[in-house]
Amino acid sequence: MTNGTMQKETRDDGQILRVRARALARPLDRPASSQAMLELLEFHLAQERYALESRWVREVLIFKELTPLPGCPAFVLGIVNVRGRILPVLDIKRFFDLPEKGLTDLHRIILVSGNDLELGLLADSIVGVRSVPMADLQSTLPTLTGVRSDYLKGVTADRLVVLDLGRILADPKIIVHEEVDT
Amino acid sequence: MKWNVGMKIGTGFGLALAILAAIGIIAYRSIAKLIDTAQWVDHTHQVLESLESVMSTMKDAETGQRGFLLTGEDRYLAPFLAAQGTIDGQIKTLRDLTKDNINEQRRIDALEPLIGGKDGKFAELSETIDLRKDKAKGFEAALAIVRTDTGKKTMDEIRKVVDEMKNQEITFLKTRTDEAQAGARTATFAIILGTLAALAVMTLAGFVITRNIADPLKEITVTADRIASGDLGVAISINNREDEVGVLARTFARMTDSLKAMAEVAAKIADGDLRTTVTPQSPNDVLGNAFARMTENLRDQTRQLVEGASVLGSSASEIVASTTQLASSASESAAAVSETTTTVEEVRQTAQAASQKAKAVSDSAQKAAQIAQSGRKSTEEVVAGTNRIRQQMEAIASSMVRLSEQSQTIGQIVATVEDLAAQSNLLAVNAAIEAARAGEHGKGFGVVAQEVKSLAEQSRQATNQVRTILGDIQKATAAAVLATEQGSKAVEAGAKQTEVAGESIQALAGSVTEAAQAATQIAASSQQQMVGVDQVAGAMENIKQASMQNVASAKQLETAALNLSDLGQRLKQIVERYKV
Secondary structure, three states: OOOHHHHHHHHHHHHHHHHHHHHHOOOOOOOOOOEEEEEEEEEEEEOOEEEEEOOOOEEEEEOOEOOOOOOOOOOOEEEEEOOOOEEEEOOOOOOOOOOOOOOOOOOEEEEEEEOOOOEEEEEEEEEEEEEHHHHOOOOOOOOHHHHHHHHHEOOOOOOOOOOHHHHHHHHHHHOOOOOOOO | OOOOOOHHHHHHHHHHHHHHHHHHHHHHHHHHHHHHHHHHHOOOOOOOOHHHHHHHHHHHHHHHHHHHHHOOHHHHHHHHHHHHHHHHHHHHHHHHHHHOHHHHHHHHHHHHHHHOOOOOHHHHHHHHHHHHHOOOOHHHHHHHHHHOHHHHHHHHHHHHHHHHHHHHHHHHHHHHHHHHHHHHHHHHHHHHHHHHHHHHHHHHHHHHHHHHHHHHEEEEHHHHHHHOOOOOOOOHHHHHHOHHHHHHHHHHHOOOOOOHHHHHHHHHHHHOOOOOOOOOOOOOHHHOOOOOOOOHHHHHHHHHHHHHHHHHHHHHHHHHHHHHHHHHHHHHHHHHHHHHHHHHHHHHHHHHHHHHHHHHHHHHHHHHHHHHHHHHHHHHHHHHHHHHHHHHHHHHHHHHHHHHHHHHHHHHHHHHHHHHHHHHHHHHHHHHHHHHHHHHHHHHHHHHHHHHHHHHHHHHHHHHHHHHHHHHHHHHHHHHHHHHHHHHHHHHHHHHHHHHHHHHHHHHHHHHHHHHHOOOOOOOHHHHHHHHHHHHHHHHHHHHHHHHHHHHHHHHHHHHHHHHHHHHHHHHHHHHHOOO
């Protein structure tokens, strides 16, 4: 192999790398204007995209070590130990009559707090945090009725369903107070 | 008077017989007389002999006496004693011999006392002998008696009587001899004369009888000879004779007539007229009977002949047809044989080709046997190669197992990385949440958190790609393991099959060797077969020639059958000429 070809290859390598860099480059996220922005945590529930206001969210956890609680409503999956605190985990898919697919390690727990309550919500997967202008948020869809309409804050242009966690947490139905007759 | 032949011959022979009888009687009588005379001569000689013996005895007696008287010894008495014993017998014999002659008897009567009487010679001799027996003076006393001469006188007497008798007998002898001679002369004369007369008579009778009988017989013989030579147109002139010759001549004439009748019948038969009926002359008529039987048989036979000729004619026609067919068949068969010969020639060429092919096959089989040998070696090499392949396959399988294990390890690492990515993602999300909570101050941190999340996401995607690749690798590995196992098994099976193939090839090599030997034998057999086919071809050629000859023969046979048919027709025509 000659020196010439070596040099040519070196030059070709640089060319290839530049082409690849251009292909991989993504446009910068343009920060929204100074208008009121809504910080959202986007997640998936049964292939549907949902979001929460990130101000309610304390943190996101890996779903593990769930202890089922007998005698609770179906939406209460059980309890988990998060750094010494025992917190209930709710399955909000039950509220929206979404199909169950069983529990796996891939599920995530979104730890939320508000109204003196602290609990975990089961999500199929976490997409990420994003900011949406308040103006873009549309009112609820007329097809969504009942509990769903009650818990919804709105829908974005790209069909992201934004949940109103304040109302969920304020809903007395999620407070379990039952006595089991012996 | 009728004189038949018997009487004539009898008369002639009777005359001769009478003369012969007369001669015989004369001769017999002469001979009888001669015999009688001879007997008498003999008798006379006996008498003479007897007289001589008497005289001799007397002389013996006297001689004995004289001897004794002289010597006085008893041994001289032997002649005397013998004479004394025999003399009486001799005198008796003499008396018997001369019984027929009285004179002689008388003389014997006179002689007897002289010999044996009281004063006879023997008495005197005995007396002297008795006296001489006295030794002292016997000799003297005896001599005294002798000197008396009584003895001598007696002896002379005896001699005289005997001489008389002798003379008498000699006289008889002379007379009888003369008679005998006279008789013999007469007989001789009579025999000569008689014989001459008989000769004359016989000659005459023979001449007459010959004239009378032989001439007509000669004529008849001539006639018979002519008849014997087949000439029946004869006539016998002798008709007027009444004797046997005449009868013979008439019988001959009748016979000739009968023969003429037969000849006429035969002539008719010869002309083909079989309607004649022959009446036999008598039950013993052999010829007539034979003729009658002959005509009858001829009629039957001619009828049968007619029928036979018809049958022969039709048969000959059929034979002609058959021979014509035969000739055509022979021609066809000759053609077929010719074709067959051609075919056999083709077969011969084919056999030659087959022989060459068989030779080529034999060579090919030899080559095949060599190839099979090399194939066997190749199989052994294949077995060895298969074993090596199996070892390499085992090595590959163990490598694949190790690869699989390492893939799993990689999978675990990937899972860990994935887990780390997920946690990083969560951490980024949490950091973003915290940044959002911090407000304006947290914005830079939020960007960092976003970048971290992006990295985590990229990491996750990379991990996913790695997992996908790993899955592919695992699948490929599994498939490779499976394939290796299958390959292993296949190699195993291949090894087994190779072994089987080796055995098969070995068996094949054996079979091919056998096939080569068989091919060689086939080649040899083919050679023999070719020779045999050559012989067949030669035989076919011979058959062809024979067939040609057959055709020629069939043609000749056809001609012959045609001739036969013509013959049958002619025979039929000939037979039809006979009137039955």
